[in-house]
Amino acid sequence: MYSTPTSLLCSTLFSLSSLTPDQRCTHCLIMSLMAAMATIIKVFKEHAGKDGDASTLSNAEVKGLLCKELGAKMETAKDKQAADKIFQGLDSNRDGKVDFTEFVIMVAALTAAMEAAV
Numbered sequence: 001m002y003s004t005p006t007s008l009l010c011s012t013l014f015s016l017s018s019l020t021p022d023q024r025c026t027h028c029l030i031m032s033l034m035a036a037m038a039t040i041i042k043v044f045k046e047h048a049g050k051d052g053d054a055s056t057l058s059n060a061e062v063k064g065l066l067c068k069e070l071g072a073k074m075e076t077a078k079d080k081q082a083a084d085k086i087f088q089g090l091d092s093n094r095d096g097k098v099d100f101t102e103f104v105i106m107v108a109a110l111t112a113a114m115e116a117a118v
């Protein structure tokens with residue numbers, strides 16, 4: 001489903017037979033980034049489709065995503081309160097749901113934290 005736009009863009013932008021080695025490296029980087037973006041979209045849609053509006057994450061869906069994708073635990077009231085705070089932090093427009101743009105901000109923050117730790 002997500003490979004179609006990737007394939008279309010790549011076939012439009014590149015012709016592999018005519019790429020120089022430097023262009024091939026750039027092509028590989030672009031393909032890697034596009035694969036990562038497709039994964040982000042897939043993860044969001046998987047969780048957003050579990051209840052209610054399939055285009056946004058509810059508080060419960062964010063908790064499920066944190067558990068499944070990030071290994072978070074929701075065993076204690078303190079864990080659930082921490083997850084509620086994460087949800088509130090993600091819901092920047094305070095409409096009670098996390099849309100894709102709000103979700104991507106979390107992914108960017110996690111990516112920056114990962115880069116800082118490397």
Ligand SMILES: [Ca+2]
Nearest residue numbers: 091095097098
């Ligand atoms: Ca929101």
